[in-house]
Amino acid sequence: MSTPYPTxxxxxxxxxxxxxxxxxxxxxxxxxxxxHKHLSSGNAIRPFPxxxxxxxxxxxxxxxRARPCVEPGQRVLKGEVIGVGDERNLxxxxxxxxxxxxxxxxxxxxxxxxxxxVHIATDGRDEWIARPTPGQPRTLAELADFxxxxxxxxxxxxxxxxxxxxxxxxxTDFLLINGAECEPFITxxxxxxxxxxxxxVRAADFLADLLGAxxxxxxxxxxxxxxxxxxxxxxxxxxxxxxxxxxxxxxxxGGQPMLIRALCGRRLAPGQLPAAIGVQVLxxxxxxxxxxxxxxxEPLINRILxxxxxxxxxxxxxxxxxxxxxxxxxxxxAETTDIHVGGPMMGRxxxxxxxxxxxxxxxxxxxxxxxxxxxxxxxxxxxxxxxxDVCPMALQPxxxxxxxxxxxxxxxxxxxxxxxxxxxxCSLSCPARLPLRDSFRQGKRDLQS
Amino acid sequence: MALIRSSxxxxxxxxxxxxxxxxxxxxxxxxxxxxxxxxxxGTLIQIGWAMLLALGFEAAVMKLRRRPVAFYLRDSSALVTxxxxxxxxxxxxxxxxxxxxxxxxxxxxxxxxGGLGNNPFNxxxxxxxxxxxxxxxxxxxxxxxFVLHADDxxxxxxxxxxxxxxxxxxxxxxIDAFTSATPLDELRHRGGLTTEEAFRESRVLxxxxxxxxxxxAAYFMxxxxxxxxxxFTWHTPLAxxxxxxxxxxxxxxxxxxxxxxxxxxxxxxATMLGAFFIATDPVTAATSNRGKLYYGAGxxxxxxxxxxxxxxxxxxxxxxxxxxxxxPFIDQYTQPRTYGHAKPKRGLKEDA
Numbered sequence: 115m116s117t118p119y120p121t122x123x124x125x126x127x128x129x130x131x132x133x134x135x136x137x138x139x140x141x142x143x144x145x146x147x148x149x150h151k152h153l154s155s156g157n158a159i160r161p162f163p164x165x166x167x168x169x170x171x172x173x174x175x176x177x178x179r180a181r182p183c184v185e186p187g188q189r190v191l192k193g194e195v196i197g198v199g200d201e202r203n204l205x206x207x208x209x210x211x212x213x214x215x216x217x218x219x220x221x222x223x224x225x226x227x228x229x230x231x232v233h234i235a236t237d238g239r240d241e242w243i244a245r246p247t248p249g250q251p252r253t254l255a256e257l258a259d260f261x262x263x264x265x266x267x268x269x270x271x272x273x274x275x276x277x278x279x280x281x282x283x284x285x286t287d288f289l290l291i292n293g294a295e296c297e298p299f300i301t302x303x304x305x306x307x308x309x310x311x312x313x314x315v316r317a318a319d320f321l322a323d324l325l326g327a328x329x330x331x332x333x334x335x336x337x338x339x340x341x342x343x344x345x346x347x348x349x350x351x352x353x354x355x356x357x358x359x360x361x362x363x364x365x366x367x368g369g370q371p372m373l374i375r376a377l378c379g380r381r382l383a384p385g386q387l388p389a390a391i392g393v394q395v396l397x398x399x400x401x402x403x404x405x406x407x408x409x410x411x412e413p414l415i416n417r418i419l420x421x422x423x424x425x426x427x428x429x430x431x432x433x434x435x436x437x438x439x440x441x442x443x444x445x446x447x448a449e450t451t452d453i454h455v456g457g458p459m460m461g462r463x464x465x466x467x468x469x470x471x472x473x474x475x476x477x478x479x480x481x482x483x484x485x486x487x488x489x490x491x492x493x494x495x496x497x498x499x500x501x502x503d504v505c506p507m508a509l510q511p512x513x514x515x516x517x518x519x520x521x522x523x524x525x526x527x528x529x530x531x532x533x534x535x536x537x538x539x540c541s542l543s544c545p546a547r548l549p550l551r552d553s554f555r556q557g558k559r560d561l562q563s
Numbered sequence: 564m565a566l567i568r569s570s571x572x573x574x575x576x577x578x579x580x581x582x583x584x585x586x587x588x589x590x591x592x593x594x595x596x597x598x599x600x601x602x603x604x605g606t607l608i609q610i611g612w613a614m615l616l617a618l619g620f621e622a623a624v625m626k627l628r629r630r631p632v633a634f635y636l637r638d639s640s641a642l643v644t645x646x647x648x649x650x651x652x653x654x655x656x657x658x659x660x661x662x663x664x665x666x667x668x669x670x671x672x673x674x675x676x677g678g679l680g681n682n683p684f685n686x687x688x689x690x691x692x693x694x695x696x697x698x699x700x701x702x703x704x705x706x707x708x709f710v711l712h713a714d715d716x717x718x719x720x721x722x723x724x725x726x727x728x729x730x731x732x733x734x735x736x737x738i739d740a741f742t743s744a745t746p747l748d749e750l751r752h753r754g755g756l757t758t759e760e761a762f763r764e765s766r767v768l769x770x771x772x773x774x775x776x777x778x779x780a781a782y783f784m785x786x787x788x789x790x791x792x793x794x795f796t797w798h799t800p801l802a803x804x805x806x807x808x809x810x811x812x813x814x815x816x817x818x819x820x821x822x823x824x825x826x827x828x829x830x831x832x833a834t835m836l837g838a839f840f841i842a843t844d845p846v847t848a849a850t851s852n853r854g855k856l857y858y859g860a861g862x863x864x865x866x867x868x869x870x871x872x873x874x875x876x877x878x879x880x881x882x883x884x885x886x887x888x889x890x891p892f893i894d895q896y897t898q899p900r901t902y903g904h905a906k907p908k909r910g911l912k913e914d915a
Contacts, residue, residue: 142899384901490579491634493579493580493634493638493679494580494678494679494680494681495680496580496583496640496679496680496845496846497680497845497846497848497850498583498795498845499845499850499851499852502850502851502899503796503852507901508899508900508901509901510850510898512850530901533901545578545579545580545582545583546579546580546680547579
């Protein structure tokens with residue numbers, strides 16, 4: 115198949131950008147992307163078949179580090195604590211029953227450096243530890259602590275511990291649930307909303323009560339009508355206060371500043387946390403995990419991820435954390451080792467074939483060369499302004515790029531590099547194929563050092 | 564699989580730099596065809612000759628700069644510069660005029676400033692302005708449209724003769740029948756006549772003006788195509804044509820005997836070529852959409868001012884160059900507000 119993906123364009127309303135505010139668009143810029151979601155959205159979520167396999171469960175998640183509390187040779191049950199955290203660090207649990215083999219580094223598919231992990235040889239019996247029906251957390255502080263103990267991390271991408279986020283909540287006017295899933299190819303949140311809307315709605319109501327949130331809104335991109343319908347039906351059944359809002363099909367509709375602006379009209383200033391403007395944002399999968407933890411006593415040991423691209427059985431699969439990417443390939447019927455992790459905009463190529471699935475690994479695209487634009491040699495900037503037109507944060511990528519190249523740190527600050535959400539819209543729209551987003555990541559590292 | 568999102572007809576991907584440049588070349592085809600139809604083979608020869616020279620100079624400079632020659636030739640930007648110059652030069656201008664022009668455009672105006680993307684002035688317009696100032700006689704000897712010297716049928720100077728004229732084998736005096744002043748020139752040097760009298764007395768203004776109308780229409784078509792393909796946004800052309808129309812309407816209403824009507828200004832000279840092919844050059848224009856409105860409007864006003872009170876008949880090159888000069892300044896004051904920030908950053912204040 116010839117590179118079908120890079121089809122993109124300025125949003126048609128881009129032409130009227132001068133009048134964007136008058137037309138009431140919640141946010142400027144962005145791109146229409148060819149979404150390729152039909153590849154994987156056809157089937158129901160499948161569980162990964164239990165059977166003896168090897169898991170390597172990462173103890174680190176972003177800045178969170180758990181202390182291992184098991185030893186090689188020890189038998190662990192599914193859901194048993196294998197890493198101890200605290201109020202900033204997430205607890206880690208065994209995703210299946212088996213024998214601990216080692217505590218050694220492993221590469222997580224969507225992360226750079228290898229992290230410490232507990233390697234478990236599972237016995238295929240998938241035996242649960244006794245789950246005491248937890249007394250439901252009755253205050254926000256209790257819930258925050260409970261979330262840390264249940265290993266709940268944001269499943270949308272950044273993997274920020276849900277407990278830390280909740281602990282930082284002040285007076286909350288809006289609880290916003292992110293079901294935008296604006297990246298092409300990925301359908302795991304879509305599948306989740308279609309199939310498990312009841313749990314999402316229940317968790318949303320529970321969390322809204324604890325937060326004292328005045329309004330609860332879930333934003334879903336317009337290309338997921340079935341998900342919208344399923345969530346609406348659950349809301350009616352449960353008599354929930356949750357409201358569904360369709361988001362425009364414009365990347366990055368799920369970016370936090372865009373989502374907040376579109377759902378409740380507030381502006382999140384760069385560097386500001388949503389809590390500072392009375393908003394809490396949770397990804398729909400994170401909320402679902404919270405619901406499972408609260409109502410079923412299940413820690414976060416599985417995640418739903420999309421297998422798509424050139425494979426025999428694309429679709430969404432509920433896989434244990436720590437599963438090797440190689441095992442998934444067999445399941446998906448993919449032969450290629452050319453794998454892209456995450457969405458085409460924010461994701462990356464998988465370079466370590468022994469990598470495992472982490473909590474934030476949401477998508478594997480097989481045969482990246484067939485589906486995604488391949489790097490082209492960069493030319494010179496012709497100041498066409500497309501990057502500025504598509505930047506949802508209204509930054510000036512072309513000026514920022516020049517400043518990064520010249521190492522002008524002061525200019526980087528004046529041009530608000532810190533506001534860049536690294537969505538990659540600029541890189542995709544650049545006719546000279548300049549690596550804009552990559553250079554901004556570099557620029558941010560330069561500024562920190 | 565189609566490259567275009569089928570559900571939305573207007574969502575074309577403008578693509579890479581080489582693709583943008585090729586679209587520009589394609590969009591100029593109606594204009595080239597109209598120029599050739601009305602003014603003969605000279606335009607085609609000029610464009611071909613200019614393109615050959617441009618590729619040669621571009622390759623030579625890239626070699627000197629130790630850059631990959633093939634990669635940079637493929638982006639076709641030199642061809643676009645050559646095309647614009649070829650369209651702007653009088654169809655019968657001698658070969659060395661084009662040579663000087665292309666050398667100035669590619670080597671001096673483009674590469675001495677750092678190559679594609681770094682040149683502050685539109686290379687083709689720098690060359691045109693330099694030629695106009697240095698060789699006014701050659702630059703103002705325009706070709707008469709065929710409608711002036713044939714009552715029936717299409718009669719232009721033959722292809723071979725045109726070659727001979729351009730490359731010096733045939734003297735210009737031999738083809739006097741095929742040359743004339745342009746309408747803008749005629750109107751400027753009308754002596755004591757009112758505009759209405761000039762339109763009646765002058766043959767070019769009375770009978771030949773339709774050729775220029777048709778050429779303008781052809782450029783306009785190309786421009787609409789480029790807008791449709793989102794090679795540029797509407798801001799610059801609309802602002803330029805709008806301001807030119809507005810200011811010429813104002814003076815025409817005020818004193819129709821002394822000033823030409825707005826339609827004349829919109830269709831004569833390089834107005835349409837300038838609005839869609841020259842002013843829209845992103846490298847030398849203002850960048851933000853609001854900036855482009857100011858930039859385009861500035862060009863429109865300057866075109867009118869120079870045409871009416873300046874000492875040159877047409878003014879697009881000078882107007883574009885002057886606004887090129889102003890573009891960085893406009894940029895400083897028209898940057899959009901960063902999301903979440905209360906105020907846009909304006910001007911050169913050093914507050915960081």
